Amino acid sequence: MNLSEDQILALAPDEASKKAGRDLSGPSKWVSKGANEQALWGECQGSGSKPYQTQIDLAGMTFKCSCPSRKFPCKHGLGLLLFQAKQPVLFTEKEAPAWVAEWLKKKQEKTEKKPEGASQPVDEAAQFKRQQAREKGVADGIEELLRWMKDIVRNGILPIPEKGPAFFSAMAKRMIDAKAPGLAGMVKNLGNTDFFIEGWQSTFMDQLARIYLVISGFKNKDNISPSLKEDVRNWIGFTQNQDELKEKNGITDTWLVLGKQVTEDDNLATERNWLYGTQSGQYALVLQFSVPGQGTNFSLTPGMVLQAELVFFPSAEPMRAIIKRQLSTGNQARVTGLSSWLKVAESATNSNVRVPFTQERPYIIQQLKPVQYNSQWWLADRENRLVQLKSGYQNLYTLLSVSGGKALDMVVFGKENLYEPMGIWEGENYIVI
Amino acid sequence: MEIWNNIIQAAMLGTDKRQVVAGEFTEDFTEVMAAVTNNQSIDKEEKFLQASAIVFNYRQCGSLPVYKEGIDLPEAPVEEFPVCRQAATNILNDILNEDSLSLLTIWLQFCGKNNQLVTPRLVPVLLNKAEKQKALQGLVEKCCGRRGEWLAQFNANWSFSSGTSADELWQTGTPDQRKQVLQQLRITDPGTAREWLQQTWPQENANSKAALLKALSINAGNDDIAWLETVATEKAQKVKDEALNILKLIPASAVVQKYKNLLRETVTLKKEKAMFGLTTKTSLQIQLPAVIDEEIYKTGIEKLSNQKEIPDEEFIVSQLMRSVPPDSWESLFTANPETIINYFQQQESTKKFLAAIVISVVRFQDKRWAVAFMQYSKIFYIDIIPLLPLQQQEFYSNKFFGGYENSIINHAIERKEEWGVELTRNIFRFTADNPYQYNRSFYNKYIHLVPVQIIGELEKCKPANDYDKSVWSNTSEYITKLITLKIQTIKAFQ
Numbered sequence: 001m002n003l004s005e006d007q008i009l010a011l012a013p014d015e016a017s018k019k020a021g022r023d024l025s026g027p028s029k030w031v032s033k034g035a036n037e038q039a040l041w042g043e044c045q046g047s048g049s050k051p052y053q054t055q056i057d058l059a060g061m062t063f064k065c066s067c068p069s070r071k072f073p074c075k076h077g078l079g080l081l082l083f084q085a086k087q088p089v090l091f092t093e094k095e096a097p098a099w100v101a102e103w104l105k106k107k108q109e110k111t112e113k114k115p116e117g118a119s120q121p122v123d124e125a126a127q128f129k130r131q132q133a134r135e136k137g138v139a140d141g142i143e144e145l146l147r148w149m150k151d152i153v154r155n156g157i158l159p160i161p162e163k164g165p166a167f168f169s170a171m172a173k174r175m176i177d178a179k180a181p182g183l184a185g186m187v188k189n190l191g192n193t194d195f196f197i198e199g200w201q202s203t204f205m206d207q208l209a210r211i212y213l214v215i216s217g218f219k220n221k222d223n224i225s226p227s228l229k230e231d232v233r234n235w236i237g238f239t240q241n242q243d244e245l246k247e248k249n250g251i252t253d254t255w256l257v258l259g260k261q262v263t264e265d266d267n268l269a270t271e272r273n274w275l276y277g278t279q280s281g282q283y284a285l286v287l288q289f290s291v292p293g294q295g296t297n298f299s300l301t302p303g304m305v306l307q308a309e310l311v312f313f314p315s316a317e318p319m320r321a322i323i324k325r326q327l328s329t330g331n332q333a334r335v336t337g338l339s340s341w342l343k344v345a346e347s348a349t350n351s352n353v354r355v356p357f358t359q360e361r362p363y364i365i366q367q368l369k370p371v372q373y374n375s376q377w378w379l380a381d382r383e384n385r386l387v388q389l390k391s392g393y394q395n396l397y398t399l400l401s402v403s404g405g406k407a408l409d410m411v412v413f414g415k416e417n418l419y420e421p422m423g424i425w426e427g428e429n430y431i432v433i
Numbered sequence: 434m435e436i437w438n439n440i441i442q443a444a445m446l447g448t449d450k451r452q453v454v455a456g457e458f459t460e461d462f463t464e465v466m467a468a469v470t471n472n473q474s475i476d477k478e479e480k481f482l483q484a485s486a487i488v489f490n491y492r493q494c495g496s497l498p499v500y501k502e503g504i505d506l507p508e509a510p511v512e513e514f515p516v517c518r519q520a521a522t523n524i525l526n527d528i529l530n531e532d533s534l535s536l537l538t539i540w541l542q543f544c545g546k547n548n549q550l551v552t553p554r555l556v557p558v559l560l561n562k563a564e565k566q567k568a569l570q571g572l573v574e575k576c577c578g579r580r581g582e583w584l585a586q587f588n589a590n591w592s593f594s595s596g597t598s599a600d601e602l603w604q605t606g607t608p609d610q611r612k613q614v615l616q617q618l619r620i621t622d623p624g625t626a627r628e629w630l631q632q633t634w635p636q637e638n639a640n641s642k643a644a645l646l647k648a649l650s651i652n653a654g655n656d657d658i659a660w661l662e663t664v665a666t667e668k669a670q671k672v673k674d675e676a677l678n679i680l681k682l683i684p685a686s687a688v689v690q691k692y693k694n695l696l697r698e699t700v701t702l703k704k705e706k707a708m709f710g711l712t713t714k715t716s717l718q719i720q721l722p723a724v725i726d727e728e729i730y731k732t733g734i735e736k737l738s739n740q741k742e743i744p745d746e747e748f749i750v751s752q753l754m755r756s757v758p759p760d761s762w763e764s765l766f767t768a769n770p771e772t773i774i775n776y777f778q779q780q781e782s783t784k785k786f787l788a789a790i791v792i793s794v795v796r797f798q799d800k801r802w803a804v805a806f807m808q809y810s811k812i813f814y815i816d817i818i819p820l821l822p823l824q825q826q827e828f829y830s831n832k833f834f835g836g837y838e839n840s841i842i843n844h845a846i847e848r849k850e851e852w853g854v855e856l857t858r859n860i861f862r863f864t865a866d867n868p869y870q871y872n873r874s875f876y877n878k879y880i881h882l883v884p885v886q887i888i889g890e891l892e893k894c895k896p897a898n899d900y901d902k903s904v905w906s907n908t909s910e911y912i913t914k915l916i917t918l919k920i921q922t923i924k925a926f927q
Contacts, residue, residue: 005523022530026917086523150478153485156447201441208444209489212482341498349494356490373504380505385498397557401584404509404553416496431554 002088003301006431008081010260010301011061013071013269017078024079025086034093035084041100042080054080055100057107060326061299061306064103072295134179138236141178142215145171145187149208157204161195175237182237186211210357230314231355240313242322250311250324253277255284256333257304258362258411259422259432267291273300274362274413274422275310275321278333283362284310284321298323302423302432305330316354319361332428337364337409341385348415360415362422367407370400379412379419387412390420395433402426402433436462437492440485448481461491509583517549521925525555528918534566535881536918541572543926550578557584560591567613570594603629608641615648623652631660639669646675653682662687677732684758684797688732692753693761695729698722699750702766702776717776717783721746747785754789759802762790770805778811791817815840819847827853834859842871846879857887861894861912868904873911880915885923888916 012018024044031051033042039058043051052067054076063077084091096104148171152160168191175184190207193200217224217232224232234240261272268291275284288296307327312318338344344363351358368379371386377396378386389396399421412419423432436458443451458466469483521544528536544551551559556577563573574581574594585591593610602614618626630645637645646664649657658680665676680686699721707714730736738748762773777783777790791814794802803820813833818826830841842860845852852860864871891909896902
């Protein structure tokens with residue numbers, strides 16, 4: 001597996017780690033190093049007398065280092081990967097030392113070990129009672145949320161920007177109390193509307209309509225399809241037992257990581273990884289959460305290709321998934337995207353029909369080119385159909401420069417008539433821009 | 434979408450003031466809206482929320498791209514030169530991350546010399562750099578090739594790279610761009626540069642005249658004299674001053690000739706008997722004539738000394754000596770520089786004027802006299818170093834390093850050529866002892882002057898003081914990183 005420097009740096013938890021990793025990407029600090037098909041390892045001389053032992057499982061892209069850093073991956077892990085990417089010929093040692101072999105063995109044993117506790121007896125009556133109480137709590141919360149929304153539309157949304165964050169955070173807290181964290185997040189997002197930009201009213205009403213659709217779905221849960229009901233429950237915040245999910249069969253495919261979006265809220269980092277199954281044509285969203293000092297289960301970086309089994313959350317429009325098994329990683333995959341914007345519109349419409357409160361998502365489209373029309377930048381397909389680039393798209397000049405005015409196969413992210421490029425294919429290589 | 438706009442309008446005012454009525458919807462909504470409106474179990478607010486959710490979904494599902502023919506972007510022209518190797522691109526990335534202008538310049542120089550181009554992905558990054566660092570513009574323009582020119586048309590800040598001709602830039606560019614164009618032309622074709630300025634002169638205001646005139650100090654020559662002398666009579670003082678400053682750089686100009694003539698009357702050779710009349714001794718006599726043309730004082734020569742210990746007459750003579758080319762003395766005394774320097778060195782009263790002649794050597798960039806001063810002067814004049822041949826610069830910088838450290842470093846950083854290993858060692862030893870004055874940014878800025886061979890000698894530059902030693906350990910690690918990037922750059926283009 002050969003990740004590019006950009007892909008390696010995309011694994012870094014922050015800018016400081018990128019810089020520190022780069023500083024360790026030369027041979028001077030590494031007292032030993034080696035690589036084989038399974039792993040990459042090295043001993044890095046730090047300030048102490050004993051060098052830090054850094055090891056990377058290449059199949060799962062998991063890192064381990066004996067340094068005390070609370071960052072993940074640490075600078076040594078990043079530095080070692082960068083070092084190997086720059087000067088692979090220096091990694092002549094193929095025989096993993098004992099400390100690496102032992103770690104790999106333990107990992108293997110852990111993967112093979114059956115989950116414990118599956119046979120523990122479950123008090124079904126108590127469980128049912130708990131579920132009933134939860135449903136009742138959520139239903140009460142939803143009534144309160146609906147009243148709050150009605151107050152908003154009764155009085156009009158014009159004075160909303162003056163209400164301040166507390167207006168929204170109070171209701172979000174109430175939703176947490178009602179055990180509806182998904183709704184709490186939606187209310188928070190409503191409050192995060194950028195009230196300073198022109199047209200905020202439309203964005204605000206979109207989100208209000210989305211919340212209304214979710215709560216209406218919950219109130220009418222007996223009249224909707226079981227799969228849509230699952231979507232509604234997910235949006236409200238009913239959790240899905242991931243161990244149970246992992247018991248199900250998933251889709252084993254060669255997955256290309258199209259993009260990674262990281263947000264941080266209250267010290268909780270949320271990593272949204274968008275994947276695409278190169279054989280199945282299925283898109284997937286793999287969420288990973290981490291708090292400072294704790295790494296994520298999988299190190300995913302845009303452009304990385306992983307042979308893995310993904311299990312999707314039950315949904316009328318399956319998108320969110322978990323990685324059940326990661327078999328190997330690579331870095332090249334050619335895919336064929338949709339042929340035109342009309343095909344995107346058709347696909348998006350079908351998704352909306354199945355789940356009416358979807359959000360922005362990626363699409364792979366063939367041969368798009370940036371063009372200027374009405375003093376705005378658009379992406380034109382081969383059929384002269386244009387979709388506007390999101391305003392404030394930061395990498396316009398990189399896109400223009402790479403394209404040179406020619407059409408490119410592209411991954412775009414957005415919805416309706418506003419998209420922005422997430423990555424492009426430059427020859428056989430997928431690169432994020 | 435009109436229906437959605439109606440929803441937004443109603444939402445802004447509130448359902449108490451405005452309802453969305455059936456007539457506002459298109460035919461597609463008749464059935465579903467009837468169901469909403471006729472539902473007696475919900476209030477008007479919920480009816481509005483339902484209507485909003487329906488229209489929101491209708492909008493989402495019906496969103497179509499715009500169809501427009503004939504909208505296209507001209508493709509970037511095919512490049513003449515190849516893109517550099519991936520290894521070179523990786524190094525460029527590292528250099529950009531290090532934020533070293535010095536290394537970036539080296540990288541671009543190598544790329545340009547090898548007729549290679551930067552990868553298109555980094556073209557905007559380099560154009561942004563060059564927008565802020567004007568010195569990089571030529572190199573960036575070359576290394577970004579036709580893709581850079583093509584891209585620059587979409588960003589006004591990158592106009593320097595849009596392929597606009599020098600003539601066009603001179604006619605329509607910003608004041609800065611016009612000044613740069615003129616400076617550039619003055620290097621390659623001084624006559625045309627002057628003609629361009631003459632053509633637009635009547636349209637320029639005083640500030641722009643003064644700013645543009647400065648460019649004429651590059652390669653100022655006899656052909657400029659006539660026009661500069663007319664400019665020197667303009668109304669605006671700053672324009673006059675600028676013209677006079679340039680005229681003072683041209684030996685054949687009337688003002689310099691005037692100084693020369695006055696000096697001819699002031700500095701004379703006097704032959705005296707010595708050794709009881711057995712030999713003749715020639716010495717200098719310096720005395721201003723009794724009557725001096727007052728016009729001299731209108732050309733920037735000050736009448737009164739600004740230092741107590743220097744008499745007015747000495748001050749005036751000194752100013753005149755600074756303003757005439759050193760070879761004037763050769764014609765005045767029919768002697769070579771060695772003899773003339775010796776004349777001045779003979780007496781305490783004349784020795785002090787050597788400093789003024791040194792200033793004139795620097796002012797008129799007289800390399801022959803610079804070498805003569807180094808050979809025959811009993812005093813070391815540090816300002817002369819940059820005028821010496823490279824080998825001599827190294828030799829004298831090393832010879833006089835102790836005692837003149839900061840001055841020699843100041844000259845060394847102005848050099849275009851790399852320092853020698855010995856000079857670098859001297860500089861590093863001194864800077865290692867003065868980590869607050871010479872910190873990382875010093876090495877970052879001047880790494881292009883540091884020879885790569887020094888990499889093995891950094892340990893030898895270690896200061897004695899324990900604290901400085903630990904600082905130097907970090908600094909030398911940083912220098913090693915910079916030198917490594919420099920070595921990698923050289924290798925990447927081999």
